[in-house]
Amino acid sequence: MFPAGCSMRGLLIWSVLLGAVLGKEDFVGHQVLRISAADEAQVQKVKELEDLEHLQLDFWRGPGQPGSPIDVRVPFPSIQAVKAFLEAHGLGYTIMIEDVQSLLDEEQEQMFAFQARSRSTDTFNYATYHTLEEIYSFMDMLVAEHPQLVSKLQIGNTYEGRPIYVLKFSTGGNNRPAIWIDTGIHSREWVTQASGVWFAKKITQDYGQDFTLTAILDSMDIFLEIVTNPDGFAFTHSKNRMWRKTRSLTTGSSCVGVDPNRNWDAGFGMAGASSNPCTDTYRGKFANSEVEVKSIVDFVKSHGNIKAFISIHSYSQLLLYPYGYKAEPAPDRDELVWPAEAPSTGPTARASSTPTPSSSGTRGAMASCCRPPRSSPRPRRRGWRFGPSWNTP
Numbered sequence: 068m069f070p071a072g073c074s075m076r077g078l079l080i081w082s083v084l085l086g087a088v089l090g091k092e093d094f095v096g097h098q099v100l101r102i103s104a105a106d107e108a109q110v111q112k113v114k115e116l117e118d119l120e121h122l123q124l125d126f127w128r129g130p131g132q133p134g135s136p137i138d139v140r141v142p143f144p145s146i147q148a149v150k151a152f153l154e155a156h157g158l159g160y161t162i163m164i165e166d167v168q169s170l171l172d173e174e175q176e177q178m179f180a181f182q183a184r185s186r187s188t189d190t191f192n193y194a195t196y197h198t199l200e201e202i203y204s205f206m207d208m209l210v211a212e213h214p215q216l217v218s219k220l221q222i223g224n225t226y227e228g229r230p231i232y233v234l235k236f237s238t239g240g241n242n243r244p245a246i247w248i249d250t251g252i253h254s255r256e257w258v259t260q261a262s263g264v265w266f267a268k269k270i271t272q273d274y275g276q277d278f279t280l281t282a283i284l285d286s287m288d289i290f291l292e293i294v295t296n297p298d299g300f301a302f303t304h305s306k307n308r309m310w311r312k313t314r315s316l317t318t319g320s321s322c323v324g325v326d327p328n329r330n331w332d333a334g335f336g337m338a339g340a341s342s343n344p345c346t347d348t349y350r351g352k353f354a355n356s357e358v359e360v361k362s363i364v365d366f367v368k369s370h371g372n373i374k375a376f377i378s379i380h381s382y383s384q385l386l387l388y389p390y391g392y393k394a395e396p397a398p399d400r401d402e403l404v405w406p407a408e409a410p411s412t413g414p415t416a417r418a419s420s421t422p423t424p425s426s427s428g429t430r431g432a433m434a435s436c437c438r439p440p441r442s443s444p445r446p447r448r449r450g451w452r453f454g455p456s457w458n459t460p
């Protein structure tokens with residue numbers, strides 16, 4: 068808690084000043100526009116906009132089917148040009164976020180107000196965001212509190228030398244079949260690391276209480292990597308809240324980082340991945356070039372008994388499954404969409420309504436959790452969309 072007498076306004080000023088002192092990238096005047104493209108011709112126009120690199124647009128939800136909303140963060144210097152372009156082509160839009168920086172300031176203020184370090188996972192604040200150090204300390208507390216159930220493995224070191232940790236939930240056995248879950252491979256998707264922290268706590272609470280989880284852990288292990296891109300995550304806290312990639316250097320380019328979710332050795336360089344190091348979807352020079360990716364690949368391969376691999380992303384409401392770089396449905400498509408059929412509050416889909424990939428082939432895939440690629444017709448059910456995913460190793 069913050070000290071008595073320290074007003075929220077004071078905190079805000081403090082956090083803004085602190086941001087300025089630390090040299091954080093600011094997003095003052097950046098707006099997020101929601102664009103509606105009514106038909107294919109209008110979708111094409113938005114794609115033209117997407118290709119205008121100098122505008123530095125950040126598509127949170129890219130152009131897809133006509134009628135699907137398109138969300139884009141527009142830097143202040145580009146706002147006039149973008150709005151003029153949209154108006155010239157009859158594209159409707161609304162301003163979803165007037166000023167991105169004011170939301171980030173609120174976020175900082177909230178984190179600052181609740182930054183008190185907890186001594187146990189019971190008093191840990193699950194309702195605010197945490198730094199890398201706080202999450203790593205949470206992991207250690209959880210392991211100390213449940214040594215019979217939880218252990219911490221280090222599967223590698225990041226490009227910048229940070230340890231890469233995975234929590235193992237196991238009730239015994241030897242190399243049992245296992246479920247892999249990772250959160251935060253895209254560092255700016257903070258709600259996913261926060262969800263990972265919550266999953267970890269929930270698993271320890273529910274074991275022995277919840278029938279399904281207990282049954283799973285009695286026969287399987289769960290591996291959970293909460294901070295899958297630690298360098299990127301640290302950078303989102305210290306310098307640039309919108310950082311998504313790793314922090315590796317690319318020879319021959321001044322641009323930093325690789326999209327780790329385009330770096331897997333599966334359809335490398337195909338749908339939805341860029342060869343330009345300056346883009347947010349840069350695939351890297353070669354598959355598994357990123358140590359954060361390679362560490363997972365090595366771990367999964369050496370384990371040899373991973374039965375499910377789940378990667379959590381944020382922003383869109385999408386359930387994605389492999390493989391997105393080609394158009395054919397996965398052979399086990401029916402099984403893959405099955406989990407979506409059960410909960411009434413979650414996504415609902417039937418195998419028969421699973422998307423028909425577009426004739427454009429590879430672009431029909433959901434190449435990105437956050438940036439749907441072009442031409443990806445698929446049905447909507449209760450606001451969720453379904454399709455193959457690029458992001459499985």
Ligand SMILES: [Zn+2]
Nearest residue numbers: 253380436437
């Ligand atoms: Zn993502």
